[in-house]
Amino acid sequence: MAEQNLGQGDKKDDDRLNRIDSLVSKILPPDDEEIVLPHWSDPPTGEIPRVVLEMSGDKPLWLDPSTSSEDLLIAPEKEPEKDREGDRALGSRAGSSRNQQGSFSGAGVGFDDGLDLDKLYEPPPANSDDLMLDNPGMGEPATNKSYRKVRIPRNSSASKGSGRVSSEKGLRSRPKRPPVSTAEGDDVEMSGGSDSESERPMRSKFKRSASGGRSKSKSIFTGIVLGALVLGALAAGPKVSAGLVAVALVVAAAEYYSNVQKAKMKPAKLVGLVSIVLMSIGGYVQGMQGVLDALLLGVVVTFLWYLAGLLHTPALEGVSVSLMPLLWIGLLGSFASLILRPQDFHGYGVRLLLAVLITTTSADTFAYFGGAFLGRRKLAPSVSPSKTLEGVVIGALAAVLLGAFIAGAIFPMNLEKGAVLGLVAGLVTPLGDLCESMIKRSLNVKDTSNLLPGHGGVLDRIDGVLFMLPTAYFLFQLFHLG
Structure with a gap:
């Protein structure tokens, strides 16, 4: 009996071996035919492999x-159907x-x-x-x-x-939560689904880190140092103040050019920085004519720079990114030199510039804290998710009050003029902040630099002031202070 079973087993093994040989002969080509395998970079053919067929x-x-x-x-050998559902x-x-x-x-x-x-x-x-x-x-x-x-x-x-x-009831899908906007305006995508016990501590920790924002202690310390530096320069006179203005504008423009270069663009950086220095100095020395002369020179030299082929990049892109800081930072920032010019505003330029900085800083600071605690309605979600309408209103009210009672107490200002200056600052300063946020989003950066701890870069700090300077200059003209 054992020998009979052994013989049947050998026969079964022979049948399996014959089946394998038959399968291999069908899959492999003849001996005289060359096997050509597809290259790994070739696109898929969509054909079913022969072994599967x-x-x-x-x-x-x-x-x-x-x-x-x-x-x-x-x-395998066919097996009978089992009586199972x-x-x-x-x-x-x-x-x-x-x-x-x-x-x-x-x-x-x-x-x-x-x-x-x-x-x-x-x-x-x-x-x-x-x-x-x-x-x-x-x-x-x-x-x-x-x-x-x-x-x-x-x-x-x-x-x-x-x-x-x-x-047995079906698939269990975990819903995906929408992105969460942080205090700085960065969209953070949270993982969706129900929390398990191991995920809850991690998620709560992530929420705290996402909504924390900049360090308030560093921001306050840096603000105190900057305030002391500005007050010291203003106390030293208009020339030192004009020099500080020129340095701030050059550093802000250098931050812009640096981020543009990181975005794989090639601006005429040297031409732009020199032009901004000339615009700031020309505004203090020659007034509006000096600013326009320096701006005209910068525009012409920028075009000639790319015409000479000194930078191998598309001319339209290069000229555009090179001239933008001349108009945005250089031209708008030079109005600080025009306000400080001793020949204008009867020599009260330092006091007037201090009034501008008080109202602008108060509008920016109170808008930040007011939006952080009471902000609900987004002002421009696609540009700056952290900006809220409530924050702008609170900042404008604070600017009006501080402008009336602090800036208005600085001669030749008064209570009414200080209040008007504060109201204008409360409306114009957020526009400058939003415009800079728009440029940073185009360049895909959060801060222009890390030069000022808790504040980002110099351009991040003076973005609202740049828009307020020309507005205040013409407002002082309406006040007949010139």
Whole structure:
């Protein structure tokens, strides 16, 4: 009897070997034909591999967890249909996750050797709360063979894998939360879904770091130092004040050019910086004519710079990014030199410039803190998500009050003129801030530099002042102070 069984086993093995040889002969080309494999860079052809076509009539052995690796090359013998209810297919693939009880793959479920498969595949009772996997990885129900359901305890690492596992009720999707805007205007995308116990501490910590913003202690300290520097320069007289203005404008323009260069553009940086210095000095020495002469010289030299081919870049792009700081920083900032000029405003330029800085700084500072505590309505979400309408209103009210009682007390100002100056500053200063935020978003930067801790760069600090300077200059003309 043993010899008969042995003979049948040998015959069965011979049949399997013959089947393998037949399959290989169908897949591989003849000996005289050269095998040409596609290059890895070639696009996919969309054709089904021949090995899949040859084995398409066989049952998918890789679905059967009891199948060994050797049986994957050979179609199995047909087995009778088991009297078990058909399993429904899982619509999405189970995520890859390994634990001590077994391993999951994207195509199906496999388990390590040495486990009791009968117990692992034993169907759970009807009232069980365990997750059920029905033929993972298949899109259609099995027809020739029914497979047992897999029990996965909810507290196991497999049920917390990277892939999403669906229950009998359907797929469980985790909704995605919208981006969260921070105090600086950066959009931070939060991960969606229900929080597990291990995720909650991490998420709460992330929220605190995202909404924290700049360090208030550094910002206050830097503001005190800057205020002392400005007050010292104004106390030293108009010449020192004009020199400080020229330095601030050059540093702000250098920050702009640096960010433009990081954006892979090639501005005429040297021409722009020299032109801004000449505009600031020319405004103090010759008035408006000196500013216009320096601006005209800068425009002409910039065009000639690119015409000579000193910078290999498209002329339209290069000229545009080079002339922009001349108009934005140089021209607007030179009005500070015009206010400080001793020949204008009867020599009260230092006092008038101090009144401008008081109203502008108060509008900017109170708008920031007012928006942080009471802000609800976004002023320009696409440009600066942290700017709120409530903050602008609070900043304008503060500028009016401080302008009336502090700036208005500086001769030749008075209460009414100080209040008007504060109201104008409360409306104009946010516009300058928004315009600079628009440019920074185009350059994909948060701050123009890290020169001033807690404030960013010099351009970040004087963006509102640049728009207020020409407005205040002509407002002083209306006040008949000139």
